[in-house]
Amino acid sequence: MRVDYRNKLLSALTGIFIAGFSLLGCGNGSAPAPEPPGSETSDVDLYVTTADQSHLFKKIPLSFSKKDNMSPYTIQLNPSEVFQEMDGFGAAMTGSSCFNLLKMRADDRAKLLKETFDPKDGMGYSYIRISIGASDFSLSEYTYCDTPGIENFALQSEDKNYVIPILKEILAINPNVKIMASPWTCPKWMKVNNLTEKKPFDSWTSGQLNPDYYQDYAMYFVKYIQAMKAEGINISSITVQNEPLNRGNSVSLYMTWQEQRDFIKTALGPAFRNTGINTKIIVFDHNFNYDNVADQMDYPINIYKDADAAQYIDGAGFHAYGGDKSELLDVHNANPEKNLYFTEMSIGEWGYSFAGDLMWNMAEVCIGTINNWTKAVIVWNFMLDKNHGPNRPGGCTTCYGAIDINSDYKTMTKNSHYYTISHLAKVIKPGAKRIGTTGYKANGLYYSAFLNPDGSYAVIMQNDTNNPVSITLSDGENSFAYSLPAKAVASYKWKK
Template identity: 30%
Template sequence: MAETLRSRMARAAVPIVALVLAGCAAGPGGRGEVESWLTVPDGSARLAQQPELAWQPGTPEDAIRVDPSHHYQEMVGFGASITDASAFVIQRLEPSARAALLRDLFGRDGGIGFAFTRLTIGGSDFSLSHRSYDDMPAGQTDPELRNFSIDIARAEVLPTARAALAINPELKIMATAWSAPGWMKTSDSMVKGTLRDAYYPAFAEYLRRTVEAFATEGVPVHYLSIQNEPDFEPENYPGMRLSPAQRATIIGDHVGPEFARAGLSTRILDWDHNWDQPEQPLAVLADAKAARFVAGVAWHCYGGDVSAQSKVRDRHPDKDVFFTECSGGEWSPAWTEAWPWTMRNLIVGATRHWARGVLMWNLALDEKHGPHLGGCGDCRGVVTIDSGTGEVTRNPEYYALGHLSRFVRPGARRIESTSPVGEVLTVAFADGGAHVLLAFNAGSQATEVGVAEGGRHFRTRLAPHAAATFRWPARK
């Protein structure tokens, strides 16, 4: 994870003041027509349902306009990665506490409805060991993958994913390799190096067998990227540098055909790295063989600007966009810096720039920001689980994701919404018979907000850095 995120988030910080949420309530004996939920950085509300608001006639000039006639991407969902570390801390909860937490994270009945997650293929920095699914002693190789086994995933990750699927059968799962087995690489190690040309076919088979083995365990892999952060070689945890030309060859000549021969429906995503190098996925998509098998591009937040997602999508409107990793951490105070940055860039920014899915990094970590082996020593999970007491702390990322994940189900479509009011940022969705609008006040002053649709409007007031999700029945 790059240090650039810390400096960007620090620049985003502004003072927090109290919030007033005031609406035009329904008349005596009446019932409001707009439901709303609120989060306030000062802690006075955390995704808390508010009194219903009533529509008034007219469309004020300064109102946010929601227009369902203009629609964009279909949503897959929101969530966070079930890393080895996340599964470890979740599985060590008492069974009743574990079940309650998973219902809260993945359930739609009283939970926040996560519908998208990401698993690592073998070890990462948030693993208890740096192992692949086909390790060999130094100097030995296994090109026929006779030693292949997903036993390390069977211990905790796959049971956690199965439990999440049981709660939310709509859950879509992405899998990502942090490194090929060491013997396939120039470093003869999971750490650093690149993939040897001679082992491109073996790596494709390794990924195909992983997808098939996960499915046998009841965990279907809907999306896959062949390499996490391919332009970065970490010093002390698994990684593997792969240039655009290498990725194009690996996908176009090996992984794509291997998956096709096996009849796999898993969709391949390229890049899975930062916003600051859109030229990398563009180079892969310029290769005709690779482009045939690449379903979309995955992005991380640790460098560049979220607008890169649209730059690539504008060139390739037939390819999906996913946002697949960002982490909060102790370098950025939770509610004064991390919350507004996440709302601005990921919850509103990523979705307005075409993301069909939005993922944070670790779903859960302990109070010591782990367990981890190398890499980030002060990252924050979406939730923190105290290893001694089992107490669960819901972090700003939980509430940020929840402002959409609870209300925007898989299959919903983003629709047009304007943001004419100061620094109020919006994103809107049509979800079945309802319309959903998220409004976030990114400014330093309290702001009155009007929301208009179809010749009617309602009004409310948001203080700095307050977020409100509104939901109302769509007109027939």
């Protein structure tokens, strides 16, 4: 991730949000914790968050209507129209996030992790992203093989002391949480300045992977997955390279689609197959607009054209620091057999307000990418401290976490990302199918519907207008109405 992407994004959004910010009295970093679910019995589980923070994941009892539904403002669910299967929703447990969590009192941390990850009594976060080696949110720069020679591979202290203990605590709460792992760089001894001169490139920032080390780097992934499994941690998926077109991050590696294609088909894919690893391989993991690099447009589509590479690939990951979510639909239509994942978005000092980001992130990243075929939505740092860290010089030094924690490591501010992911994870369970809808539509009203594996229905809805909207939802047997407040997000879940 790189700050200039966000600055461009902010410029585009300022005109849209500025009036709303002043009217709504945007978040000042003092938002209370989510309201407890309450003991009311109801037919429908309904949770509401408003941009003015008067409702923060408030549970509202809602009953089925006893009358015939005649409302013209009805949205009808159509479970016979099925789209993608959902994998889950969550945030990145970077080295920094895990460091901050372990600074908390054990009982406070246990309470927060249960609230976040418990699939029954908590928010039910179900997907985590971690880095393979260092990221720009680590305590230092490192890989697992900084001494030349793949035989020198070993997990390092930052993982052993911070990341792995937190992952184990989370898995004890929810053993079904999926984990995606992404490298920010290969070991420096595998880097060259370019693929023509192939001179050694002794830098954490930029450089390219020397093709002479493709086999060693493939074994680096294999050894990592095996080492984590030995710790009791299953890596569900890997992305081949975080932001492969970003040369400027504090820890980074430039990798064109041609390089990624060749690495997968000649080394990584065969290495996974030969060692019996079933971890999913995800390509790209960068912006919708391919950083406007002319010969890198349609990055995943170009890789898929090579059958020898495509056979090993599950799908592609995307970030939202540049371009538009409509690119997801283009990639899906070109290769509908491949999956799509939304893998990163951050908030920070570049114009954040709770109100503005709650609306933008839900419309563009959450509902927006899901309605364009993503299987998962993962935001960036789960927890950062009051100084936006720990972070690495040259990386993002102005980012916020989904949660920011004060220097007492007890007082927390839950930012918009915590709530938007919670609205998804609480009601849309792993294995849910996105289903069709018909009926009422309006500008500023966004929604998506799902059928969960247990037979329950779920709907995520956003009212991004300045007035309440009374909407009736119907599954063909039951219907109910709720007046969704202005500038609000709602999650519904009910049994047939």
